């Protein structure tokens with residue numbers, strides 16, 4: 001059976017069962033049933049997949065077995081002679097991590113005249129930053145403002161955010177987007193070429209403009 005005929009067979013089965021499936025009432029799981037399903041199948045919930053960490057900063061905490069083993073593993077530098085009196089590099093700023101945060105820190109320090117070394121465990125850019133695709137939180141549209149972004153963020157954080165940090169975030173964000181665009185970062189745009197709206201916070205209606 002080739003791939004396409006198989007696919008059409010499946011489509012026919014979906015079509016044939018559509019009316020029955022539309023009428024079907026699937027009973028909702030109770031919270032207890034959900035919990036036991038998670039405990040049976042989800043690796044983050046299976047008690048047997050966890051154990052106590054025996055050493056270090058996380059001593060006494062429960063962690064997935066593989067992580068606990070990693071945290072307790074001997075240092076990879078053990079046995080390698082280190083001559084701290086004669087370092088290979090002398091720099092003003094050492095940045096560890098080459099995602100968006102580290103790269104921005106390194107560029108900013110360099111722009112300010114510092115001699116910078118960026119060390120990262122994978123290739124430069126291999127990071128969570130390159131996986132982000134849902135949107136960037138910055139008030140860049142005329143119907144938006146740092147004040148609205150502030151209110152959205154405080155509401156989204158259920159009023160436990162640190163207000164000064166939120167203020168810094170919402171005030172810096174549009175400038176950071178401009179800076180990134182000057183560096184050549186291409187952000188998605190809507191039809192009239194204006195920036196895309198800020199991503200909505202799940203479960204939260206946006207704060208109206210003019211607030």
Ligand SMILES: Cc1cc2nc3c(=O)[nH]c(=O)nc-3n(C[C@H](O)[C@H](O)[C@H](O)COP(=O)(O)OP(=O)(O)OC[C@H]3O[C@@H](n4cnc5c(N)ncnc54)[C@H](O)[C@@H]3O)c2cc1C
Nearest residue numbers: 097098099100101102120121127128129131132133134135
């Ligand atoms: C799938 C996905 C989608 C996302 N979507 C969005 C989105 O739409 N909008 C949004 O705002 N956010 C999103 N996020 C979150 C966002 O990507 C992160 O918050 C952000 O990228 C964090 O940036 P960072 O520079 O702090 O960390 P990272 O980008 O993770 O960079 C960390 C860097 O440190 C390096 N590193 C780690 N440990 C070591 C070590 N021991 N030694 C040396 N180097 C080390 C890593 O290799 C990496 O280069 C998403 C995240 C994921 C995973």
